Amino acid sequence: MxxxxxxxxxxxxxxxxxxxxxxxxxxxxxxxxxxxxxxxxxxxxxxxxxxxxxxxxxxxxxxxxxxxxxxxxxxxxxxxxxxxxxxxxxxxxxxxxxxxxxxxxxxxxxxxxxxxxxxxxxxxxxxxxxxxxxxxxxxxxxxxxxxxxxxxxxxxxxxxxxLLPFSFREFLLSNEIVGAEVLNRSEDDGYSTKERLILANAMTMYLKIGGFPAAQGLPVPQRVALLQSYVQRVVLRDVIERHDISRPRVASTFARRVLGCNGKTLSVRRIENDMRSIGLKTSRELLGDLAEYFEDAYLLFLVREFSMSLKEGTTSMPKAYAIDPGLAAASSMAGVKDDGQRLENAVYLELRRRTLGFRRDGISSYRTKTHGYEIDFVIGDVLEQEQFEPIQVTVRMDDAKTAERETRALWELMEERSLNEGTLITGEGEEREYRKGDAVIRQIPAWKWFLLR
CATH class of the missing domain: 3.40.50.300 (P-loop containing nucleotide triphosphate hydrolases)
Known part of the structure; x- marks a missing residue:
């Protein structure tokens, strides 16, 4: 025995x-x-x-x-x-x-x-x-x-x-920032000014700390070291050892580069050229395989452009999103300002939680046909030919010029697809509506959107 x-x-x-x-x-x-x-x-x-x-x-x-x-x-x-x-x-x-x-x-x-x-x-x-x-x-x-x-x-x-790391709701409960009575409140009941300030500040904290349970409450240096060790362990155990990768340094370097692209388009060709320039021999085929292995190990997700036709098949490069905004922050270069990417990252993860059961292309990005404007996310199922929901994410909406830039992509998509509603999630900004005839774009603060059921 x-x-x-x-x-x-x-x-x-x-x-x-x-x-x-x-x-x-x-x-x-x-x-x-x-x-x-x-x-x-x-x-x-x-x-x-x-x-x-x-x-x-x-x-x-x-x-x-x-x-x-x-x-x-x-x-x-x-x-x-x-x-x-x-x-x-x-x-x-x-x-x-x-x-x-x-x-x-x-x-x-x-x-x-x-x-x-x-x-x-x-x-x-x-x-x-x-x-x-x-x-x-x-x-x-x-x-x-x-x-x-x-x-x-x-x-x-x-x-x-x-199961993904803590959602924003779970983050609030785990850190005892607010009680369940606040999280379960009906949207019609509203929030006090104090609650709004607490929740907005907590949203900022969540994007820095993330949702890994053991990272909660740690000082910054310890948290960063812990999250970086998570990446190293996943790459070693779930990628290098599991798939018998003969170039472990390539795998580790590629993982850092991909996480550094959080919320951005992933160009395997560019990364291959950069790695060759520092003396790391690799190939696009190997890097493509590694990206798939990273997805299998839940280190990141790759989001591709929406295609209404199954035969159409987009040739565009995917965007990479880390498994957690805190892990993305710990993996980014010091001094890099990536608040927008981490908010976009967190929105993607929350959409993934809310769309369990969708096929892999149930969440995708979208580029308008008229001017090529990019919409961060559309939610829909190509195979079922469902109508879909467009979502744009931005850090702040503090002036008319920013508002025009962030809403024009939504307006153009809504016109092309005959949609009446779009959502604009903002890190900083008040709740409001933009209207054109019967169509409406609803702007909502990130902290509030994450609490919606």
Missing amino acids: NQTIVEKLRDFRIEDFQPISPRELDLGVPLPPKAGNLVKVIVGMRRSGKSYRLFQEMEFLHASGIGWNRICYFNFEDDRLGDITPATGDEVVETFLSMHPEAMVEGVYLFFDELQEMQDWGGWLRRVVDTTKATIYVTGSSSKMLSKEISSEFRGRALDFE
Whole structure:
């Protein structure tokens, strides 16, 4: 019997991880244990809070009457385990059931953390699902766990959930800046002047600190060092080691350059030329693969231009957005003023939270056909040919010239697509409306937009 497995199972106590900041990611009603159950898979970047979302679910189960003798939690990201194989997983389940044989009869709740560390994890999990009276939750640090790998192993037998670092709402609650009564207030009830100032200031803090749980409350030097270490670990474990990259320095340098492009167009050709100029041999093919691996590891997202026709296929370069505005700030060069890019980054992430279930092109940028003006985001589904919502993001709207520049792209898109509404999110500026006939652009302060349900 593996003593490390025994110790991990025996010594786990939920109290050691409290207080647990509640996350707003809804996993649905827990399924009763049975063989052949759907698996609930939570994916996201390392250290974004996946484990604590499991702990939150475990506390809910216990509060509903499920004893701890039926709840098994195991984290496979542990160097003491050595090479993690299906035999390791078998020993985890067998050891827990030998410690709590009643769980075999009543049904067990299995929580497997960072399961992608196991070789052939998909085949092993499928066998456990088919042969065990269980309700199963899994986390992983790769989007492949809900696309290529999950689809090949489970085909409709898994539900996937994406967990990003703290949203602005979660940031406010975790740091006790305002209470739930403020966040749950109806928009019609409004906010006092004091609340508006507090929330606007908190928005500025959020764009600097970001939403990684462990980064909250740290002094600036420690926070920057921590977030930079997250990037290094993801590049090493989830990219270089996972994909057997033979040029680790190229991968690390490219990660820094891509994160430095946060909220901007990503030109692989330009970065390739820059890297060659400093003596790093690389190719566009390798950098393109690395960008895909970074997306799989949830380090960043690439947003492409909207295309109404599936055959059309845009040749434009994508824009890169970091997994978190605080991580983007920690990865940028000292002295760089990128408030606008980080606000745009945070808006993209919030849109991603609000559009779960969309296909990958559900959030895209848009360039008008008349004058080529750029709109930061349009929300819509090409395959369903849905009408879409245009959103523009700007740091401030403090004069008429800025207002004209920021609204003209929206007006042109709305005219081209016969839309009546557009949204302008501003870091600094009051709530107001711009009208042309029946069409309206609604300007809303960022802090307020992030609190909308």
